[in-house]
Amino acid sequence: MYDVIVIGAGSVGSSTARELSKYKLKTLVLERGHDICSGASKANTGMIHAGYDPLPGTNEAKFNAPGNRLMYKLCDELDVPYQKSGTTIFATDDSGMEELRKLKRFAVENNVEAEIIPYPDLLEKQPDMGSEVKAILWVPEGGVTNPFSVTFALAENAYVNGVEFRLDSEVTGIDRADRMDSGQRSAFPDGANFVVHTKDDAIACRMIVNCAGLYSDVINNMVSDEEFKIIPRFGAHVILDRKLSSKLTTTLMETPHDLPGGGHTKGMAIAPSVGGTMLLGCDATEVKDPDTTEWTMPSVQQIIDYFKKAWPILPLAKECPEFPEDQIIAVFGGCRPHADTNDFVIGEPDDAPGFVNAGGTESPAFASSPAIGEYVAHICIDRLAAEKKDDFNPYRKGKKIFRTMTDDEKQQAISEDPDYARIVCRCEMVTEAEIRDAIRRPLGARSVAGVKLRTRAGMGRCQGGFCSPRVVEILCEELGLNPLEVTQCGGNSQILAAPACSLKAEKEA
Numbered sequence: 001m002y003d004v005i006v007i008g009a010g011s012v013g014s015s016t017a018r019e020l021s022k023y024k025l026k027t028l029v030l031e032r033g034h035d036i037c038s039g040a041s042k043a044n045t046g047m048i049h050a051g052y053d054p055l056p057g058t059n060e061a062k063f064n065a066p067g068n069r070l071m072y073k074l075c076d077e078l079d080v081p082y083q084k085s086g087t088t089i090f091a092t093d094d095s096g097m098e099e100l101r102k103l104k105r106f107a108v109e110n111n112v113e114a115e116i117i118p119y120p121d122l123l124e125k126q127p128d129m130g131s132e133v134k135a136i137l138w139v140p141e142g143g144v145t146n147p148f149s150v151t152f153a154l155a156e157n158a159y160v161n162g163v164e165f166r167l168d169s170e171v172t173g174i175d176r177a178d179r180m181d182s183g184q185r186s187a188f189p190d191g192a193n194f195v196v197h198t199k200d201d202a203i204a205c206r207m208i209v210n211c212a213g214l215y216s217d218v219i220n221n222m223v224s225d226e227e228f229k230i231i232p233r234f235g236a237h238v239i240l241d242r243k244l245s246s247k248l249t250t251t252l253m254e255t256p257h258d259l260p261g262g263g264h265t266k267g268m269a270i271a272p273s274v275g276g277t278m279l280l281g282c283d284a285t286e287v288k289d290p291d292t293t294e295w296t297m298p299s300v301q302q303i304i305d306y307f308k309k310a311w312p313i314l315p316l317a318k319e320c321p322e323f324p325e326d327q328i329i330a331v332f333g334g335c336r337p338h339a340d341t342n343d344f345v346i347g348e349p350d351d352a353p354g355f356v357n358a359g360g361t362e363s364p365a366f367a368s369s370p371a372i373g374e375y376v377a378h379i380c381i382d383r384l385a386a387e388k389k390d391d392f393n394p395y396r397k398g399k400k401i402f403r404t405m406t407d408d409e410k411q412q413a414i415s416e417d418p419d420y421a422r423i424v425c426r427c428e429m430v431t432e433a434e435i436r437d438a439i440r441r442p443l444g445a446r447s448v449a450g451v452k453l454r455t456r457a458g459m460g461r462c463q464g465g466f467c468s469p470r471v472v473e474i475l476c477e478e479l480g481l482n483p484l485e486v487t488q489c490g491g492n493s494q495i496l497a498a499p500a501c502s503l504k505a506e507k508e509a
């Protein structure tokens, strides 16, 4: 029997698991996907929002600013790169100015440092900003990181500290001991309050933390009569190649506004990524299917059209006068878990003691995830009167990133590990050493997408056109797989159909 079962291994579930791993508890994480980070946590901008915009008094306000501060500490402990480069929100008209003043009021109430700087004083912070900008809200605590790296690192550190993970394990039902008749209850082990069902198992536990993101309503509604509903809100991102990235020193976003093609944005942003590219987006449109990742051309076109129009006033225009459409290398999308309560759903429902929600985790839940994880984990830790472990190790060492090394460091790395001398992904300069490490690590990659998210192999200009075959070979060598078994992202996403000779023979027959 487990003390705690965490449902979902996104940034919130992994952060919860890592906090629980500091204590003498038997903890299990059940994840529906083939890999850690299979939901919203792999589809976001990676902005470490500072907490200036949530409505004061809400859960979003309560967890965002503390989450922001903890995120930098976690990134240091877990060796995950980040940039604390601030967030710059700009206003170009009177309604934008009103929004800036509102955001500043929220920032004060949420205890977040923020300053309105009018034109031309703002040129001290953003020297090349256009004169159409009336003022900016400068938020120094904002930053960016890589949301997959954070989530993988949290899960890995939790695992190394004793938490068990089961992937491909979708929770399909939950039985409550207190709702069973005495005959049924006798089937529960002593002290168990719940039995959690997956297609393969029925697992007893004392407490549950629901971190199922876009399905957090489904999980909650299995257990509690205090129901809520997730309304998935889709957003797309456009990625620009790294040519101009050194010119982008902060995340720039306009004040929140409605979009001409429908939907709303809390600020169309251009954000640097720690991988060196730039992310543009995003829109927010309600959709039915929580698993929607397919973007549509109108949704992407409105991002492009927005930036074509706004480009001349952005500092990047000095270097490149027109929006560089030819630098677009990819588009991706995903859904935010927006709850009909209009807020994060956090804590135990009154009618379900022992069941703890960390749901409704729309933006800024990635930035808030360290604080949400800490809070919900401590509900369990306190209830179960768990003792701290003496041997918890908060640190994790990442593999050195070849692309960011100096020439001397590259020579040194190659002399220590000759696999560093073989570049597999030429666009992103990812070496065989980094790919093998990503597979060999605890909870390592088992698919082509798993390698991509951990190393950036396939994220560059050719989008995996050249490196995917070699990545497949390395996965086969490391995991003892037949090439036909290698998948893009688990399930039925096999990359290869059959050996070419058998296809030829079939055609000739």
Ligand SMILES: Cc1cc2nc3c(=O)[nH]c(=O)nc-3n(C[C@H](O)[C@H](O)[C@H](O)COP(=O)(O)OP(=O)(O)OC[C@H]3O[C@@H](n4cnc5c(N)ncnc54)[C@H](O)[C@@H]3O)c2cc1C
Binding pocket: 007, 008, 009, 010, 011, 012, 013, 030, 031, 032, 033, 036, 037, 038, 039, 040, 041, 042, 043, 044, 045, 046, 047, 048, 049, 169, 170, 171, 172, 211, 212, 213, 214, 215, 216, 219, 233, 234, 235, 236, 237, 282, 333, 334, 335, 336, 337, 358, 361, 362, 363, 364, 365, 366, 367, 368
């Ligand atoms: C376009 C876009 C941009 C965003 N930008 C930002 C940003 O810049 N900054 C920010 O802070 N936030 C941002 N967000 C929001 C952020 O991505 C989410 O708030 C955050 O990732 C939520 O994390 P989570 O762990 O709660 O959910 P998820 O990452 O979705 O994790 C939930 C996990 O639960 C699993 N699961 C679901 N059902 C079951 C089940 N029945 N059994 C077992 N497992 C299950 C899923 O497979 C998934 O892995 C953005 C979101 C989007 C879509």
